Amino acid sequence: MKILTISDKVVEGLYSPAIKQRFGDVDLVLACGDLPPYYLEFIVTTLGVPLLYVFGNHDQGVFTSDGKFKYAPEGCINVDERVVKAQELLIGGLEGSMRYSGQGEHQYTEWDMRWKALRMTPALWWNRLRHGRFLDILITHAPPYRIHDGTDLCHTGFKTFLRIMDIYRPCYLIHGHQHVYGPHTAIRTTHHHTQVVNTYGYQVIYFDVATSNKG
Numbered sequence: 001m002k003i004l005t006i007s008d009k010v011v012e013g014l015y016s017p018a019i020k021q022r023f024g025d026v027d028l029v030l031a032c033g034d035l036p037p038y039y040l041e042f043i044v045t046t047l048g049v050p051l052l053y054v055f056g057n058h059d060q061g062v063f064t065s066d067g068k069f070k071y072a073p074e075g076c077i078n079v080d081e082r083v084v085k086a087q088e089l090l091i092g093g094l095e096g097s098m099r100y101s102g103q104g105e106h107q108y109t110e111w112d113m114r115w116k117a118l119r120m121t122p123a124l125w126w127n128r129l130r131h132g133r134f135l136d137i138l139i140t141h142a143p144p145y146r147i148h149d150g151t152d153l154c155h156t157g158f159k160t161f162l163r164i165m166d167i168y169r170p171c172y173l174i175h176g177h178q179h180v181y182g183p184h185t186a187i188r189t190t191h192h193h194t195q196v197v198n199t200y201g202y203q204v205i206y207f208d209v210a211t212s213n214k215g
């Protein structure tokens with residue numbers, strides 16, 4: 001299964017009809033936040049496959065050309081605090097970044113994120129009973145603590161994500177938020193059973209359902 005993952009940056013090659021030639025064969029698109037609704041809507045419409053997303057700390061809605069305020073992309077599936085089945089994969093999501101300013105949506109303390117993760121627990125255990133595994137992929141905006149994260153408060157990762165990887169063993173944790181400035185920045189790191197991928201811009205993932213981690 002081929003998966004296109006995106007976040008943080010509108011990539012010219014994806015926001016053009018050429019996307020159909022390059023990525024017409026993807027089965028699924030996962031978006032990890034800080035992207036304008038029009039971009040997600042263009043991709044979901046052009047590729048015609050499910051697009052699952054979480055919001056980032058900069059997703060505050062936009063005004064469209066006809067003066068309407070648009071908060072969420074149409075035709076896409078918000079998976080924050082949920083686990084959904086798409087193309088045979090179990091995909092969970094946790095939006096937002098570490099809280100660094102008094103105002104602004106999609107910002108959370110470590111404690112808040114712990115509660116958000118806790119609200120996913122019934123769905124995860126249901127999957128374990130039903131499918132023999134908790135989840136295949138977790139999409140987040142922020143990275144896990146000390147994996148691809150930054151040292152300032154805004155870019156510090158969540159310890160909660162480490163716990164989720166340790167307990168529920170997704171094959172992948174895909175995140176954005178941390179910008180990648182050059183080829184020397186680590187964007188794929190293995191943490192126990194999980195490959196952590198920073199999808200800043202875009203990445204392609206090949207997923208073999210037969211080898212997914214059994215819980």
Ligand SMILES: [Zn+2]
Pocket residue numbers: 034056057058097141176177178
């Ligand atoms: Zn961000």
